[in-house]
Amino acid sequence: xxxxxxxxxxxxxxxxxxxxxxxxxxxxxxxxxxxxxxxxxxxxxxxxxxxxxxxxxxxxxxxxxxxxxxxxxxxxxxxxxxxxxxxxxxxxxxxxxxxxxxxxxxxxxxxxxxxxxxxxxxxxxxxxxxxxxxxxxxxxxxxxxxxxxxxxxxxxxxxxxxxxxxxxxxxxxxxxxxxxxxxxxxxxxxxxxxxxxxxxxxxxxxxxxxxxxxxxxxxxxxxxxxxxxxxxxxxxxxxxxxxxxxxxxxxxxxxxxxxxxxxxxxxxxxxxxxxxxxxxxxxxxxxxxxxxxxxxxxxxxxxxxxxxxxxxxxxxxxxxxxxxxxxxxxxxxxxxxxxxxxxxxxxxxxxxxxxxxxxxxxxxxxxxxxxxxxxxxxxxxxxxxxxxxxxxxxxxxxxxxxxxxxxxxxxxxxxxxxxxxxxxxxxxxxxxxxxxxxxxxxxxxxxxxxxxxxxxx
Amino acid sequence: xxxxxxxxxxxxxxxxxxxxxxxxxxxxxxxxxxxxxxxxxxxxxxxxxxxxxxxxxxxxxxxxxxxxxxxxxxxxxxxxxxxxxxxxxxxxxxxxxxxxxxxxxxxxxxxxxxxxxxxxxxxxxxxxxxxxxxxxxxxxxxxxxxxxxxxxxxxxxxxxxxxxxxxxxxxxxxxxxxxxxxxxxxxxxxxxxxxxxxxxxxxxxxxxxxxxxxxxxxxxxxxxxxxxxxxxxxxxxxxxxxxxxxxxxxxxxxxxxxxxxxxxxxxxxxxxxxxxxxxxxxxxxxxxxxxxxxxxxxxxxxxxxxxxxxxxxxxxxxxxxxxxxxxxxxxxxxxxxxxxxxxxxxxxxxxxxxxxxxxxxxxxxxxxxxxxxxxxxxxxxxxxxxxxxxxxxxxxxxxxxxxxxxxxxxxxxxxxxxxxxxxxxxxxxxxxxxxxxxxxxxxxxxxxxxxxxxxxx
Numbered sequence: 028x029x030x031x032x033x034x035x036x037x038x039x040x041x042x043x044x045x046x047x048x049x050x051x052x053x054x055x056x057x058x059x060x061x062x063x064x065x066x067x068x069x070x071x072x073x074x075x076x077x078x079x080x081x082x083x084x085x086x087x088x089x090x091x092x093x094x095x096x097x098x099x100x101x102x103x104x105x106x107x108x109x110x111x112x113x114x115x116x117x118x119x120x121x122x123x124x125x126x127x128x129x130x131x132x133x134x135x136x137x138x139x140x141x142x143x144x145x146x147x148x149x150x151x152x153x154x155x156x157x158x159x160x161x162x163x164x165x166x167x168x169x170x171x172x173x174x175x176x177x178x179x180x181x182x183x184x185x186x187x188x189x190x191x192x193x194x195x196x197x198x199x200x201x202x203x204x205x206x207x208x209x210x211x212x213x214x215x216x217x218x219x220x221x222x223x224x225x226x227x228x229x230x231x232x233x234x235x236x237x238x239x240x241x242x243x244x245x246x247x248x249x250x251x252x253x254x255x256x257x258x259x260x261x262x263x264x265x266x267x268x269x270x271x272x273x274x275x276x277x278x279x280x281x282x283x284x285x286x287x288x289x290x291x292x293x294x295x296x297x298x299x300x301x302x303x304x305x306x307x308x309x310x311x312x313x314x315x316x317x318x319x320x321x322x323x324x325x326x327x328x329x330x331x332x333x334x335x336x337x338x339x340x341x342x343x344x345x346x347x348x349x350x351x352x353x354x355x356x357x358x359x360x361x362x363x364x365x366x367x368x369x370x371x372x373x374x375x376x377x378x379x380x381x382x383x384x385x386x387x388x389x390x391x392x393x394x395x396x397x398x399x400x401x402x403x404x405x406x407x408x409x410x411x412x413x414x415x416x417x418x419x420x421x422x423x424x425x426x427x428x429x430x431x432x433x434x435x436x437x438x439x440x441x442x443x444x445x446x447x448x449x450x451x452x453x454x455x456x457x458x459x460x461x462x463x464x465x466x467x468x469x470x471x472x473x474x475x476x477x478x479x480x481x482x483x484x
Numbered sequence: 485x486x487x488x489x490x491x492x493x494x495x496x497x498x499x500x501x502x503x504x505x506x507x508x509x510x511x512x513x514x515x516x517x518x519x520x521x522x523x524x525x526x527x528x529x530x531x532x533x534x535x536x537x538x539x540x541x542x543x544x545x546x547x548x549x550x551x552x553x554x555x556x557x558x559x560x561x562x563x564x565x566x567x568x569x570x571x572x573x574x575x576x577x578x579x580x581x582x583x584x585x586x587x588x589x590x591x592x593x594x595x596x597x598x599x600x601x602x603x604x605x606x607x608x609x610x611x612x613x614x615x616x617x618x619x620x621x622x623x624x625x626x627x628x629x630x631x632x633x634x635x636x637x638x639x640x641x642x643x644x645x646x647x648x649x650x651x652x653x654x655x656x657x658x659x660x661x662x663x664x665x666x667x668x669x670x671x672x673x674x675x676x677x678x679x680x681x682x683x684x685x686x687x688x689x690x691x692x693x694x695x696x697x698x699x700x701x702x703x704x705x706x707x708x709x710x711x712x713x714x715x716x717x718x719x720x721x722x723x724x725x726x727x728x729x730x731x732x733x734x735x736x737x738x739x740x741x742x743x744x745x746x747x748x749x750x751x752x753x754x755x756x757x758x759x760x761x762x763x764x765x766x767x768x769x770x771x772x773x774x775x776x777x778x779x780x781x782x783x784x785x786x787x788x789x790x791x792x793x794x795x796x797x798x799x800x801x802x803x804x805x806x807x808x809x810x811x812x813x814x815x816x817x818x819x820x821x822x823x824x825x826x827x828x829x830x831x832x833x834x835x836x837x838x839x840x841x842x843x844x845x846x847x848x849x850x851x852x853x854x855x856x857x858x859x860x861x862x863x864x865x866x867x868x869x870x871x872x873x874x875x876x877x878x879x880x881x882x883x884x885x886x887x888x889x890x891x892x893x894x895x896x897x898x899x900x901x902x903x904x905x906x907x908x909x910x911x912x913x914x915x916x917x918x919x920x921x922x923x924x925x926x927x928x929x930x931x932x933x934x935x936x937x938x939x940x941x
Contacts, residue, residue: 034564035498181864181865182865204913208916406665407666407667410596410635449658456657
């Protein structure tokens with residue numbers, strides 16, 4: 028097992044860590060379509076976004092041309108608390124699969140948020156603090172993003188108000204307690220702390236809430252309270268920019284050993300992890316300097332890339348957010364209660380949508396049972412209990428490695444292991460008890476949802 | 485914050501990782517007293533231990549003179565999966581405390597077992613496999629040890645039977661599911677799968693079990709089934725030997741930067757972490773090569789060192805295990821339901837007991853509320869949610885750092901951060917809700933328990 032000189036885990040030194048984030052948009056010939064004001068149908072201007080987002084983040088959001096954004100020293104210091112994350116050579120998995128493929132994974136779960144979400148949370152909190160704000164608001168479903176933002180706000184002594192979908196608030200009390208440990212106030216949504224919450228509660232007494240509703244409440248609180256802004260953990264261009272730290276570290280670690288990957292695999296919900304992981308590799312591909320197969324993996328129950336349409340749509344169920352041109356199943360699409368909560372989003376990052384539309388990456392969907400089979404197989408030999416979201420990438424990586432076994436090809440596969448599954452053991456229990464099912468939407472269901480897309484763009 | 489060249493995290497390379505475990509006993513002038521056969525009162529011989537423990541582990545257990553035991557290549561390969569663990573410079577905590585002290589912690593929580601327990605679990609599983617056994621049995625309370633052993637057995641394809649205290653089995657279903665992910669069979673104890681279990685169930689219908697009972701069941705299954713042995717996660721000499729990897733890595737990392745600690749702090753339950761962390765430092769102290777202050781931290785609710793007696797006692801509540809000379813509160817002592825389950829043991833490693841008796845280390849007890857205050861303070865600035873057990877060491881480290889602030893001394897403090905608190909959020913919730921209490925035994929309670937010690941030694 029130790030025949031090669033490549034260690035089990037490649038760590039960069041602090042000096043080797045990235046000093047700038049990289050934006051793929053700068054190298055894209057076809058830029059992602061701009062966000063539109065849902066009222067006017069016109070591209071959103073900085074001044075329209077300023078009441079919602081921090082100034083610096085608005086600049087990052089709208090800038091299609093700058094390739095590198097310097098990472099402020101304060102953020103780099105924070106990154107050093109839990110980064111560089113290891114790039115792991117999966118020797119044990121390779122041996123188990125008896126594959127000639129060489130498998131690497133970038134593991135982002137070694138921090139209390141349990142995922143890569145902290146990479147953007149700390150950046151967004153930093154710019155909020157720099158702008159002199161009092162605090163930020165956000166929504167959270169399963170709780171990974173809310174936890175990451177709580178940690179970041181605690182570090183910069185910012186107030187953090189998290190609107191947590193009520194059903195998750197009740198079913199995942201542990202996530203709530205982690206956020207409280209970091210001093211965040213966590214409110215079950217819908218709540219009577221906002222006008223929109225009161226309205227929904229009056230119309231739907233006893234509702235257990237939705238992400239769309241929680242977004243509406245968080246946005247209302249941010250815009251109505253002096254010194255607050257709203258922050259979001261995926262989909263946005265700024266989030267993919269911050270997450271490029273994943274890919275930049277991955278590439279630097281591979282370059283140290285002269286390794287060139289053949290296939291790069293990431294799970295895709297809103298696109299934050301995948302967009303970050305592939306950034307520098309896609310950059311080379313866009314500039315014609317190298318070629319890589321890039322594979323997005325999504326749940327069969329929420330197949331935006333593989334069964335959605337490329338069109339303008341709302342980012343939220345409540346239809347109060349800007350319109351984005353993306354692969355979407357329609358903002359009214361309600362995915363089945365798949366356990367990969369982080370992938371249950373009807374749309375997709377506009378950057379990734381454009382890249383996929385232009386044929387620069389592939390996508391595939393996998394069903395939940397096969398995902399948990401891969402998760403368990405991985406856990407048993409690699410010693411990490413993966414999150415259901417991450418396990419979508421594991422599934423595809425194992426499938427590609429098995430293909431290599433059949434063809435005898437020694438391909439190098441890199442995948443993103445976004446986080447740990449410590450808070451997903453209800454799902455593992457269902458899997459162990461043989462009670463796991465999956466609900467894949469019918470063509471009719473998707474057609475009905477897509478038929479309701481706004482008539483723009 | 486970045487004025488010094490010492491990185492936030494010091495990682496050894498794979499080549500720098502220890503190739504041998506170190507046994508403090510070899511350098512002790514006063515050796516720990518031998519285990520006694522409770523029937524005869526005579527020191528236990530290898531042949532008496534062979535039906536219970538693996539042969540190689542019996543040798544390690546009884547060998548008082550060998551200083552270094554080579555770590556087999558297979559175990560070193562497994563260690564590379566999750567080790568070296570980082571030695572972290574707590575820059576953020578230092579800044580928060582405004583202390584001139586330099587604080588380092590060795591973080592053992594970055595594996596799915598969530599703690600240092602895996603270091604010994606993999607060694608014990610390896611020797612069981614090497615001996616051609618089919619499987620091993622053990623007991624688990626909170627579940628860290630059971631999880632670690634499940635991971636290790638999965639790696640070596642050994643059967644793993646875990647007897648989990650029934651109340652924990654029911655209250656901590658997530659721990660159970662992690663063990664099932666690794667293929668272990670987890671049985672709530674007492675159960676009807678053993679004679680001793682049936683007897684207890686008949687005598688105490690509806691009992692929620694105890695660690696003592698679970699040990700009895702695990703030992704019975706190991707001795708009655710061909711090809712099985714029993715394994716234990718703390719207290720034993722062999723466990724401290726395997727855990728020396730913690731201290732050896734810590735010392736190697738400090739030596740790389742020419743750092744000499746003044747104070748070394750670890751939490752102490754049965755002694756596995758503390759004994760491992762201090763091993764090479766205590767070795768220097770025993771050989772007169774260097775001096776260090778070494779502090780064991782225990783819960784005020786279970787104060788073996790600080791309020792116990794140094795005497796022969798049973799290691800288990802069921803009084804079926806060998807007698808060990810140690811600091812003990814009496815094997816009948818039932819600690820209050822403190823949330824640091826891993827520290828709720830009436831006795832202590834015989835090695836650490838002898839060292840403490842000889843004045844080579846200090847001990848202090850801390851109450852639960854102050855422990856969780858330290859845990860939360862640490863989590864907010866260092867980004868790791870600590871286990872309640874580990875937080876005992878954090879409490880003492882913060883207290884020492886505050887003393888340095890008062891005196892202006894620039895002491896170097898190293899403490900062991902044994903694990904993460906992802907499965908302890910019920911305790912954090914109580915803390916956040918102001919419902920946390922602690923029950924400290926009265927002098928009368930301890931005297932009554934200690935009065936029942938066996939009359940030996």
